Amino acid sequence: xxxxxxETPLIAIVGNPNSGKTTLFxxxxxxxxxxxxxxxxxxxxxxxxxxxQHGKKLRLIDLPGAYxxxxxxxxxxxxxxxxxxxxxxxxxxxxxxCVVDSxxxxxxxxxxxxxxxLGLPTILVLNMVDVAEQREWRIDAVKLSxxxxxxxxxxxxxxxxxxxELKLAxxxxxxxxxxxxNAALPEGVKAALEHSRDALRQAGAIHTRSSLLExxxxxxxxxxxxxxxxxxxxxxxxxxxxxMETDFPGWEDALVAERYRRIEEVCALVLKRxxxxxxxxxxxxxxxxxHPVLGFVNLLxxxxxxxxxxxxxxxxxMGWIEAGFGQLGAxxxxxxxxxxxxxxxxxxxxxxxxxxxxxxxxxxxxxFFIGIMEDTGYMSRLAFIMDWAMSKVGLNGKSFLPFLSSxxxxxxxxxxARTIDSPKDRLITxxxxxxxxxxxxxxxxxxxIGVLFPVGEVGAFVQAGIMLGLYALGTFGAFFFAxxxxxxxxxxxxxxxxxxxxxxxxPALKSILLQVWQRARMFxxxxxxxxxxxxxxxxxxxxxxxxxxxxxxxxxxHSFAGRAGKLIEPAIAPLGYDWxxxxxxxxxxxxxxVFNSTMSVVYAVESGDDDNLxxxxxxxxxxxxxDGRLVYTPLVCISLLVFYVFAxxxxxxxxxxxxxxGSWKWAMFQLGYMTGTAYLLSLLIFQIGSALGY
Amino acid sequence: xPATLAELPVGSSAIVQAMPTGRSCxxxxxxxxxxxxxxxxxxxxxxxxxxxxxxxRGSHLSMxxxxxxxxAISAA
Numbered sequence: 001x002x003x004x005x006x007e008t009p010l011i012a013i014v015g016n017p018n019s020g021k022t023t024l025f026x027x028x029x030x031x032x033x034x035x036x037x038x039x040x041x042x043x044x045x046x047x048x049x050x051x052x053q054h055g056k057k058l059r060l061i062d063l064p065g066a067y068x069x070x071x072x073x074x075x076x077x078x079x080x081x082x083x084x085x086x087x088x089x090x091x092x093x094x095x096x097x098c099v100v101d102s103x104x105x106x107x108x109x110x111x112x113x114x115x116x117x118l119g120l121p122t123i124l125v126l127n128m129v130d131v132a133e134q135r136e137w138r139i140d141a142v143k144l145s146x147x148x149x150x151x152x153x154x155x156x157x158x159x160x161x162x163x164x165e166l167k168l169a170x171x172x173x174x175x176x177x178x179x180x181x182n183a184a185l186p187e188g189v190k191a192a193l194e195h196s197r198d199a200l201r202q203a204g205a206i207h208t209r210s211s212l213l214e215x216x217x218x219x220x221x222x223x224x225x226x227x228x229x230x231x232x233x234x235x236x237x238x239x240x241x242x243x244m245e246t247d248f249p250g251w252e253d254a255l256v257a258e259r260y261r262r263i264e265e266v267c268a269l270v271l272k273r274x275x276x277x278x279x280x281x282x283x284x285x286x287x288x289x290x291h292p293v294l295g296f297v298n299l300l301x302x303x304x305x306x307x308x309x310x311x312x313x314x315x316x317x318m319g320w321i322e323a324g325f326g327q328l329g330a331x332x333x334x335x336x337x338x339x340x341x342x343x344x345x346x347x348x349x350x351x352x353x354x355x356x357x358x359x360x361x362x363x364x365x366x367x368f369f370i371g372i373m374e375d376t377g378y379m380s381r382l383a384f385i386m387d388w389a390m391s392k393v394g395l396n397g398k399s400f401l402p403f404l405s406s407x408x409x410x411x412x413x414x415x416x417a418r419t420i421d422s423p424k425d426r427l428i429t430x431x432x433x434x435x436x437x438x439x440x441x442x443x444x445x446x447x448x449i450g451v452l453f454p455v456g457e458v459g460a461f462v463q464a465g466i467m468l469g470l471y472a473l474g475t476f477g478a479f480f481f482a483x484x485x486x487x488x489x490x491x492x493x494x495x496x497x498x499x500x501x502x503x504x505x506x507p508a509l510k511s512i513l514l515q516v517w518q519r520a521r522m523f524x525x526x527x528x529x530x531x532x533x534x535x536x537x538x539x540x541x542x543x544x545x546x547x548x549x550x551x552x553x554x555x556x557x558h559s560f561a562g563r564a565g566k567l568i569e570p571a572i573a574p575l576g577y578d579w580x581x582x583x584x585x586x587x588x589x590x591x592x593x594v595f596n597s598t599m600s601v602v603y604a605v606e607s608g609d610d611d612n613l614x615x616x617x618x619x620x621x622x623x624x625x626x627d628g629r630l631v632y633t634p635l636v637c638i639s640l641l642v643f644y645v646f647a648x649x650x651x652x653x654x655x656x657x658x659x660x661x662g663s664w665k666w667a668m669f670q671l672g673y674m675t676g677t678a679y680l681l682s683l684l685i686f687q688i689g690s691a692l693g694y
Numbered sequence: 695x696p697a698t699l700a701e702l703p704v705g706s707s708a709i710v711q712a713m714p715t716g717r718s719c720x721x722x723x724x725x726x727x728x729x730x731x732x733x734x735x736x737x738x739x740x741x742x743x744x745x746x747x748x749x750x751r752g753s754h755l756s757m758x759x760x761x762x763x764x765x766a767i768s769a770a
Contacts, residue, residue: 068725072718106751107727137752222718250715256724260732273752292741384756388742391758397745496719496761498726501747501754 010059010091011170014079014115015099016108017065018377018502020127022046023157024099025062026511028167035518039089041074041227042418042660052171053164061093069114070220070252073423074227080217081228083118085207095175096122097166102132102139102154103503105271109263116148117182117213121175124152125166130159131503134280138272147266149179158508183258185212189244189251193219196240205233219244220252225423282377282503289381299385302378303404309365310408311439317361325354343543344536352535355591356528359411359652360520366405366412367519370419371512373401377502379419387497393479394486396422396497399429403478406436407471410653414660415519428485430660431670434653435478437471437645440592443613444644445470447596450617452637466641474645481673523656530655538590542601556601561586575643575679576636576686578625588649595644635689639682647678695769699734699748700762707735708767720764727751733770 015021026033029048036045046062063082064075071077078087085092098115100108105126116122126132126139145152151169155162169175185193196215200206206214218229219241226234244251277283288294329350336342373379383397390397398420406413413433420426437445449463542561547554556562565582572582580602587598596616603619623631648654648671658667696702699710710732713720727750728734737747737754745756 067722070721070725072722104751104753107753110725110727135752222721245716252721253713253715253724256721257729260724260727260729277749277752286738290738290747296741380756384740384745384747387745387756387758388740391744496722497745497756497758498719498722498761499745499756500726501756 008057008059009094010061011095011097012061012063012082012093013097013099014063014083014111015065015125015127016067016101016104016111018500019065019099019101019104019108020157021065021099022062022515023375023508023511024125024127024155024166025060026508026514027157027160027163029060031514033514033518035522037662038074038078038087040662041078042662043075043078045078045090050167050170053167054171056171058170060097061090066111068111069217070222071217071228072222073421074223074225075421077221077223077226077228080221083115083120084210084214084217086214086228093120096120097125097170098122099125099127101502102126102129103135103137105132105137105139106263106267109266110259112148113180113182113259113263116150116178116180119177119211122150122178123166123169123175124148124150125162126152126154127157128503128505129154129161130156131280131505135278136274140270140272144266144270147180147269149176151175158506183262186248186251186254189248189255192244192247196244199236199240200233203233203236205230205236215240223423280503285504286381286501289378290384295381295385299382302373302382306366306369306405307408309369310362310405310412314361314365314408318358321358321361322354325350325357340543344539347543348536348539349532352532352539355535355652356524356531359409359523362409363412363415363523364516364520366408366416367516368512370401370416371515372507374419375505375507375512377504380499380501383499384501387499391497393482395425395428395482396420397499398422399425402429403433403436406433406438409438409440410434410436410650411523411656414653414656415523417660424486424490427661427666428482428490430657431485431666431673432478432482434648434650434670434674435474435481435646437474438592438650440650441470441644443593444588444595445641447599447613447617447620448632448637448641448644450613451620451632452634452641454617454621470641470645473642477646477677481677530658531652534651534655535590538587542587542598552601553603556583556598574687575682576633576639576690578631580631581640585643585647585649588644588647589651591652592644592649633694635686635694638689639686642685643678643682645678646674646681648674695767697766698763699736699765699767700746700759702734702736702767704736704739707733707770709733709770711766711768713765717764719761723757723761723765726755727753728765734765734767 013021013025025046025048028050032050033046033048037043038045043064048060050058050060052058063079066076066079068076069080071080081087082090082093096115098112100112112124126141132139141152141154153162153166153169155166193212193215196219197206197210197212200215200218201208218237221229229237289298329346332350333342333346336345373382382401386400387397390399402413402416402420405416410433414430417426417429417433420429445467449466453462542556542559544560545558547558561583564586565579568582569579583602584595584598587594599620600616603616603623620632625631654667654671657670658664661667702708710728710730712730713724732750734748734750737749739746744759746762747754747756
């Protein structure tokens with residue numbers, strides 16, 4: 001850290017989810033933000049800069065939203081560890097801004113009371129005052145400030161009301177530590193925590209100057225991954241925890257009740273609310289949006305709109321991107337003299353970059369849509385409506401949207417899984433997302449169905465029926481594996497579904513656009529580089545070693561890719577495939593739809609155009625083995641179709657799964673289980689089918 | 695009078711009587727404001743029976759019957 005940075009005070013922004021904390025952070029810092037991940041976990045670390053009313057530079061860190069410092073997910077563990085100064089790469093904040101949803105202040109004060117206890121100079125922000133007013137909740141900010149011993153500012157992050165007051169408070173140098181004291185710990189618990197503190201100090205798990213709060217929160221860590229706690233210490237902490245549990249059964253729960261007792265005392269003094277709940281716009285809207293029939297109809301409309309946007313509206317920009325890069329390639333081709341280097345640029349780098357950028361329209365649209373749904377509060381309603389169905393396979397309602405998005409493309413789907421707070425459900429959702437038949441499978445399905453049933457023979461209805469069957473098969477597979485992973489693979493009991501239903505509010509567009517941009521950038525930088533690298537590798541594999549002539553089919557056969565196709569032939573022959581199909585399968589790893597263009601090269605068919613599959617289809621339908629039998633018998637087509645439903649053949653998805661799960665382990669597991677299933681099912685289909693004489 | 699929150703009909707309210715201790719899923723519900731002595735009401739139930747939406751301390755939460763069944767209630 002530079003000397004200048006050390007002098008700039010670091011201010012942490014904390015609060016419950018849905019308190020408008022991030023909107024406030026975005027409002028204060030604007031574009032002056034750096035977004036990264038905390039090491040080894042996909043929790044976003046956002047640091048921004050702003051200037052105080054006196055022109056002094058301030059650094060702000062937006063910590064993950066949480067309900068308590070008793071962590072139960074990596075997000076909450078990050079909050080705990082930053083506030084306690086336990087993270088090596090993040091200095092302990094000098095001050096804290098606690099953001100509270102005014103219309104929910106009693107519940108929000110729970111974490112506030114935990115944060116105040118830490119003793120850092122704190123500013124309390126009563127946000128969303130407009131919603132509180134609508135409910136006729138009156139909060140006496142002056143009295144609250146007196147009781148807690150911290151400055152209290154009322155704001156509305158959406159209209160910008162109170163922002164100047166907040167900046168003035170941020171500019172104050174004289175903010176003292178809060179005077180709020182929680183009720184004293186019961187003697188026995190206190191003694192036990194002191195003992196735990198000594199033990200943890202000796203083990204080097206905590207700082208020598210740490211207060212009793214650090215052992216308290218470490219012992220009550222409910223995060224199944226124990227993020228932020230050294231592996232060597234987990235056993236020790238477990239041991240101390242179970243001793244506490246035996247000596248003082250229910251000690252944690254007693255502390256919670258005690259905290260709420262104090263909060264009730266405070267609320268009795270500062271909060272006036274009507275005896276009967278006031279009818280707000282939220283209650284009125286929910287009567288429609290959560291209505292058993294109307295709510296479901298509305299949900300279908302919302303999802304219909306989403307599908308229209310990511311399938312149809314994204315199509316335009318995707319076409320422009322493709323055309324633009326095509327022209328770029330042609331332009332470079334004319335500019336450079338023929339040779340390997342030109343070939344690398346024109347056939348390796350340009351299509352590689354294009355293959356990354358092509359995902360952007362869908363990613364931008366989906367994240368904008370998700371941003372609106374989260375910000376308005378509709379996302380919780382969607383999860384509420386879909387929860388029952390998702391619970392049948394062990395997931396919860398929040399998994400629904402990421403999975404659904406995967407029908408367009410698994411990449412934004414996997415990225416959208418960030419909205420799921422249970423780490424286990426999030427991982428399972430990521431693992432099954434690519435089983436949703438994405439739009440890249442569509443051209444392959446069309447081609448093979450065309451070979452299977454030429455249009456003339458059977459109606460378009462049969463073709464559509466098969467297509468639908470393939471989608472259903474993928475969906476069934478996804479639910480089946482979600483159930484299996486939940487039952488047998490993932491450790492830990494089912495995570496409870498506890499969902500907050502926030503008040504509806506207007507979306508903060510600027511804040512949403514900022515987040516969309518951050519997601520898109522992260523995708524381009526992190527996943528994009530991997531995708532580009534592999535695209536170039538696949539180009540090289542089909543270009544080298546070179547043949548003398550100009551025959552592209554011969555070149556393909558001679559290249560590493562062609563040799564690899566022959567190499568894997570013994571493995572794929574039991575599925576009914578020859579080495580030429582093998583090349584197509586290998587090419588599909590760049591993206592599934594590459595199968596079609598690869599097969600065009602393999603069979604030297606002129607047009608590999610998606611819009612006109614007929615020449616390739618006819619060629620495939622007529623293709624015979626050396627012994628004169630047809631290659632693409634109906635059985636082979638079905639086997640191949642099933643293979644494409646289940647196999648993980650998309651390096652872009654592998655790259656993004658690696659990024660989102662933080663390790664190659666799960667990306668490789670996914671590659672293995674999906675491709676393994678594809679192999680096994682295709683094998684069964686072909687072998688049983690052959691034995692039955694088809 | 696229904697015995698647990700899972701059985702409380704939509705539109706009625708009750709006082710939380712007791713919750714078993716030491717269960718981590720219930721600890722989170724406590725932290726969100728459901729402690730013995732708190733008034734809770736059921737706002738609605740999803741069409742297929744769960745989850746339920748409840749109102750506690752002015753905030754709206756939803757949960758499944760599995761968790762709600764641990765929360766013993768008495769008449770408001």
